[in-house]
Structure formats: structure tokens, C-alpha cells
Amino acid sequence: xxxxxxxxxxxxxxxxxxxxxxxxxxxxxxxxxxxxxxxxxxxxxxxxxxxxxxxxxxxxxxxxx
Amino acid sequence: xxxxxxxxxxxxxxxxxxxxxxxxxxxxxxxxxxxxxxxxxxxxxxxxxxxxxxxxxxxxxxxxxxxxxxxxxxxxxxxxxxxxxxxxxxxxxxxxxxxxxxxxxxxxxxxxxxxxxxxxxxxxxxxxxxxxxxxxxxxxxxxxxxxxxxxxxxxxxxxxxxxxxxxxxxxxxxxxxxxxxxxxxxxxxxxxxxxxxxxxxxxxxxxxxxxxxxxxxxxxxxxxxxxxxxxxxxxxxxxxxxxxxxxxxxxxxxxxxxxxxxxxxxxxxxxxxxxxxxxxxxxxxxxxxxxxxxxxxxxxxxxxxxxxxxxxxxxxxxxxxxxxxxxxxxxxxxxxxxxxxxxxxxxxxxxxxxxxxxxxxxxxxxxxxxxxxxxxxxxxxxxxxxxxxxxxxxxxxxxxxxxxxxxxxxxxxxxxxxxxxxxxxxxxxxxxxxxxxxxxxxxxxxxxxxxxxxxxxxxxxxxxxxxx
Numbered sequence: 001x002x003x004x005x006x007x008x009x010x011x012x013x014x015x016x017x018x019x020x021x022x023x024x025x026x027x028x029x030x031x032x033x034x035x036x037x038x039x040x041x042x043x044x045x046x047x048x049x050x051x052x053x054x055x056x057x058x059x060x061x062x063x064x065x
Numbered sequence: 066x067x068x069x070x071x072x073x074x075x076x077x078x079x080x081x082x083x084x085x086x087x088x089x090x091x092x093x094x095x096x097x098x099x100x101x102x103x104x105x106x107x108x109x110x111x112x113x114x115x116x117x118x119x120x121x122x123x124x125x126x127x128x129x130x131x132x133x134x135x136x137x138x139x140x141x142x143x144x145x146x147x148x149x150x151x152x153x154x155x156x157x158x159x160x161x162x163x164x165x166x167x168x169x170x171x172x173x174x175x176x177x178x179x180x181x182x183x184x185x186x187x188x189x190x191x192x193x194x195x196x197x198x199x200x201x202x203x204x205x206x207x208x209x210x211x212x213x214x215x216x217x218x219x220x221x222x223x224x225x226x227x228x229x230x231x232x233x234x235x236x237x238x239x240x241x242x243x244x245x246x247x248x249x250x251x252x253x254x255x256x257x258x259x260x261x262x263x264x265x266x267x268x269x270x271x272x273x274x275x276x277x278x279x280x281x282x283x284x285x286x287x288x289x290x291x292x293x294x295x296x297x298x299x300x301x302x303x304x305x306x307x308x309x310x311x312x313x314x315x316x317x318x319x320x321x322x323x324x325x326x327x328x329x330x331x332x333x334x335x336x337x338x339x340x341x342x343x344x345x346x347x348x349x350x351x352x353x354x355x356x357x358x359x360x361x362x363x364x365x366x367x368x369x370x371x372x373x374x375x376x377x378x379x380x381x382x383x384x385x386x387x388x389x390x391x392x393x394x395x396x397x398x399x400x401x402x403x404x405x406x407x408x409x410x411x412x413x414x415x416x417x418x419x420x421x422x423x424x425x426x427x428x429x430x431x432x433x434x435x436x437x438x439x440x441x442x443x444x445x446x447x448x449x450x451x452x453x454x455x456x457x458x459x460x461x462x463x464x465x466x467x468x469x470x471x472x473x474x475x476x477x478x479x480x481x482x483x484x485x486x487x488x489x490x491x492x493x494x495x496x497x498x499x500x501x502x503x504x505x506x507x508x509x510x511x512x513x514x515x516x517x518x519x520x521x522x523x524x525x526x527x528x529x530x531x532x533x
Binding site: 006010011012013014016025026027028029030031034036037038039040042045047 | 193194195196322323324326327335337338339340474475476477479
């Protein structure tokens with residue numbers, strides 16, 4: 001959980017970019033943080049782990065672990 | 066009782082579309098335009114085009130549930146505003162299902178062991194959807210302790226010829242069953258059925274305890290026993306509706322998770338990609354000339370049947386606690402998060418009792434109590450009551466630490482529970498029955514004045530006058 005005061009809004013979706021086609025899509029921050037399950041790009045169908053090959057944009061991600 | 070019998074009686078409420086619409090967003094786009102126009106025919110797409118451009122051998126039927134009025138008529142109602150009471154009454158009068166043999170089951174006319182799910186006209190409904198989803202799949206799992214089945218509409222994505230993802234919300238009854246099988250290290254028997262008479266679809270969505278089979282409630286609401294047949298894979302252990310259009314059978318293996326989503330959800334927002342169960346498909350059975358049924362996700366078609374079932378469930382839960390409760394509405398505007406409760410002359414404390422109980426229902430976030438003079442189905446009136454009958458320090462009932470609807474897009478990250486709000490927007494009670502309430506009356510003009518005004522307007526052409 002975040003240390004931020006409870007009245008400060010925190011997002012709960014992370015955005016991921018596919019390493020093959022660069023399409024951005026929303027993902028559960030826990031899915032990205034845990035790295036147990038391969039993500040699937042809705043654009044090209046590529047499967048990939050959220051390693052350094054994927055770009056991730058989210059302030060919610062820091063709260064997921 | 067089946068889908069095609071229903072369609073044959075739809076008349077002008079069914080639009081048969083001969084144009085070859087694509088399963089990739091085009092059918093759903095049509096539903097969006099119809100929703101924007103406030104028109105809700107059922108759609109029968111005779112020649113859907115698959116993603117690769119080939120024509121589908123199966124027609125697609127969708128938008129069957131988009132009209133509250135039509136769905137309420139299925140329950141024998143002349144007014145959809147009576148649905149809560151009717152649904153609660155019918156769900157409380159169950160009819161046991163009827164077992165039939167395989168030769169009596171149209172859904173097993175064809176049994177395909179060499180399954181290719183890509184041949185189904187499963188829709189890819191919205192931008193960002195991760196693929197083709199079975200949206201009107203009524204997913205059946207078993208409670209391993211009791212052997213009792215559970216049915217729920219949950220999203221499944223076609224992953225391959227014999228593979229699907231399966232995303233039951235973590236607090237759902239199917240998820241509870243899966244967790245039990247997983248704890249045993251065993252795979253869970255699974256089947257999903259697609260397409261049936263809308264009364265059976267509506268009845269199967271009755272909100273029940275766990276473990277409790279839905280077939281009897283479905284029969285009660287449908288007014289006729291649901292005919293069941295042993296599944297090809299699981300036999301009599303897992304029964305499926307004999308009169309459905311399509312059944313997909315398989316197992317959910319323990320410990321396996323695959324990515325599911327994004328998927329445009331009932332909230333009106335895209336549900337994020339998340340970890341879901343996988344289904345290993347063993348067989349597909351169907352009618353020879355099967356129809357493929359779909360729900361338009363996030364549209365009225367998706368929300369109306371579920372919200373009607375919620376209205377019935379809430380009415381049935383709250384009426385014993387609050388005898389002055391007269392009606393319940395779960396409005397499309399609030400998706401499944403808001404409920405309006407209507408009371409007539411409640412005793413002191415009764416409204417807050419009902420609000421507290423309503424908020425315990427996982428799917429709700431906000432419950433609003435209103436008087437009998439407010440039309441629950443006119444949100445201008447609901448907001449007027451909120452604006453004029455509520456003092457927040459007195460009338461807001463805030464309860465922390467309650468379970469939440471998992472797909473609420475505003476959830477704080479990682480939240481296991483949330484704060485919910487009950488609002489008492491009723492008027493203060495009268496000093497005694499029959500006495501006026503200690504509150505100012507609403508503005509009104511006399512009936513004779515209204516009659517006079519109506520006569521003046523009777524022959525006037527108003528078409529050129531400004532609208533709101």
C-alpha cells in the first residue's frame with residue numbers, strides 16, 4: 001500500500017508498451033510486478049514478461065509490491 | 066423452451082441483418098449507435114464475418130436484453146418498474162430441473178472432439194480488447210465438497226483451438242470453487258453454455274448463496290423446469306442445459322495462470338490485463354444449426370439482466386428487515402454500483418437498517434433511500450431528493466472495510482476492502498400515521514389550472530420551440 005495520505009488519489013492501472021509493436025495497453029500493476037505470468041499484447045498477440053524489454057508507465061506500480 | 070422459439074415470437078423487436086458485419090467491433094459498434102439513439106431491438110446478424118474475413122457458418126444473436134421493458138415482459142410484467150418484486154417472488158418459488166437423455170438434447174446433436182474455437186464467431190468487441198471473447202458464456206464449475214454446481218456469466222478469451230482464459234471475479238462463487246480444487250491440487254470440471262431462452266438466461270443469473278445450484282431458481286423464474294443433460298466430458302457429475310445452442314466442456318487446471326484482458330467491462334471502462342485461470346477444452350457440443358449468442362459488454366444488453374437480478378436479490382434481502390420497503394432499482398447509470406431503495410412511511414431506524422444491509426452486498430458501493438413520491442426511474446427526481454432532503458452530517462451512513470466489486474476502476478491500489486456510503490434521502494416521519502410530514506410541500510399548481518393549460522396547448526405545434 002502507498003504511504004500517501006488517503007485523500008490523495010492513486011491510480012490502479014499501469015500502462016505497458018509491447019516490445020514488438022509498441023502498442024500501449026493497461027495492465028494490473030501486480031501482474032507486472034510479480035512477473036509470474038506472460039503479458040499478451042492486444043495489438044499483435046506477442047507474449048512477453050514485464051522485463052526490461054517492456055516499457056511501463058505508472059505511478060501505481062510502486063504501490064503494487 | 067429455447068432461444069429460437071423466443072426469436073420466432075419477437076416480431077418487430079428483432080432486426081435481422083443481412084449485411085456481412087465483422088465480428089471485430091462492427092456488431093458492437095451497431096449496438097453503441099442504437100444505444101445512443103435509445104433504440105433496443107434484438108440483433109440477428111445472419112452472416113457475420115470472422116476476423117480473417119471468412120463468413121461464419123453461425124449467425125450471431127445479440128442485444129436480446131438491451132430493453133428493460135422487453136426483459137420485464139419476459140417475467141410477465143407490463144411495467145419494468147415492478148421487476149424487483151417480481152424477480153424476488155419468482156426466485157423464491159424454485160422449480161427443480163428435469164434430467165433428459167442425450168438423444169433428447171438438441172445441444173448434443175453434434176459432438177466435436179476435434180475442437181477449433183476459432184471457428185466460433187466470438188466477438189472482439191472493443192478497441193484494446195485482448196482478443197475474441199465469449200461474452201455470453203454461462204460458466205459452470207463444481208464445489209468439490211458438496212458436488213453442487215454454480216453458474217455465472219464470466220468472460221472467457223479464445224487463446225487457441227482448445228484453450229481459453231477464464232476470469233471469474235476473485236470473490237465470485239466460481240472463484241471459490243476453483244480455489245478449493247486448487248487447494249486439493251486437482252483440476253476443476255468446467256463447462257460453459259451459450260444461447261438459451263432469455264427467461265432461462267435471466268433465471269440463471271439469480272443471486273444465490275454458495276454452494277447453491279442455479280437450475281431450480283432458473284426454472285422458477287422461467288416458469289418451467291430447465292431440461293438438463295449429462296455433459297459429454299463429465300457425465301452426470303456436471304449437467305448442462307439440453308436446449309442451449311452451444312456447450313464448451315473442459316477442465317481448469319490447478320496453479321495455471323494466463324494473462325486475460327484488457328477487456329471493455331460493465332463499468333464502461335476497460336478492465337486491465339490481469340492474471341486469470343486457463344481452460345483446457347475437451348469437447349464442443351452444439352445444435353446442428355447453432356446460433357451464437359453474445360452480450361454487448363458495458364452496454365444495456367450486458368447490464369439489464371444482471372441489474373434486474375440484483376434488484377430482486379436486494380428486495381428479497383431487505384424487505385424482511387424493512388417492511389416499509391416498496392421497490393428497488395439498480396440504475397444503468399451506476400452500472401452495478403448504485404441502488405435506489407424506495408420506502409413508504411418507514412419507522413425510525415428502518416431506513417438505516419436497510420441501507421447498512423444493502424451495503425453488505427458486495428457489488429454495491431452506494432445505496433440511496435428515497436420516499437414513495439420520488440420516481441426511482443427518473444434520475445432528475447433522485448438528484449432533486451439528494452439536493453433537498455439530505456444533511457450530510459445526519460444522513461450519510463459511511464461504513465469502512467467492506468468487500469468491493471473487483472472491477473471498480475476507482476479502487477485504491479491493492480485495496481482489499483473499501484468504504485461504502487448509504488444516503489438517507491427520505492423525509493422526516495410524521496408525528497402520527499396520517500398526519501402531514503414536518504416538511505414543506507413541493508411546488509404545485511391546482512388540477513383545474515393544469516386542465517386549462519392543457520387546453521391551450523392542445524392544438525399548438527411545439528416542434529420549433531427551444532428544447533433544453
